[in-house]
Amino acid sequence: GESVGLHLPTLSVQEGDNSIINCAYSNSASDYFIWYKQESGKGPQFIIDIRSNMDKRQGQRVTVLLNKTVKHLSLQIAATQPGDSAVYFCAERRNAGNMLTFGGGTRLMVKP
Amino acid sequence: ETGVTQSPTHLIKTRGQQVTLRCSSQSGHNTVSWYQQALGQGPQFIFQYYREEENGRGNFPPRFSGLQFPNYSSELNVNALELDDSALYLCASSGFDRGLNTEAFFGQGTRLTVV
Secondary structure, three states, rough: OOEEEEOEEEEEEOOOOOOEEEEEEEOOOOOOOEEEEEEOOOOOOEEEEEEOOOEEEOOOOOOOOEOOOEEEEEEEEOOHHHHHHHEEEEEEEEEOOOEEEOOEEEEEEEEE | OOOOOEOOOOOEEEEOOOEEEEOOOOOOOOEEEEEOOOOOOEEEEEEEOOOEEEEEEEOOOOOOEEOOOOOOOOEEEEOOOHHHHHHEEEEEEOOOOOOOOOEEEEOOOOOEOOO
């Protein structure tokens, strides 16, 4: 079936370095992608989104890249901070509704 | 904080019992979606409510049911609880305007444990 998945379950980076979290999706009908951050005991927090007619979008310290050719999505976090430690999920959404299909998540650990 | 509130935050139920979880959506949002998140996994879509009617459903059995009220708050009901129903239940609210959904904001979730 259609799915959204992630390449790495855990990513450990040094404070101040850049982080890159990757995600593969298989549903070519999806035209909207979102990255969420989930801290322990909390619900997912919206980080950034991107529509399929774009290949890059930047926010504050975060950039999302979309490669539709290989169905790949990535989240780049610049100057990673201890507060960035969390589980990150990519999700896809189809235009007709708001059903989000999530991947399994990547845990980002920031070393001081 | 997202403005989406869920209650209770934690709940312990016995297998076979029924449970009702509640969600108040963010001001101005008319759509509520429910998700189940098992430990160590991503959230799984249960169903969505728009204008008090179910507007999409994931792969969950009929014992998972819901309601949406005129003020857009919502309830998730689960009957005949099973051990595998133990999970974090998340509510997300969003707006629906001209055929498109706005971004979804999640509540903090209800941790349900079935024993």
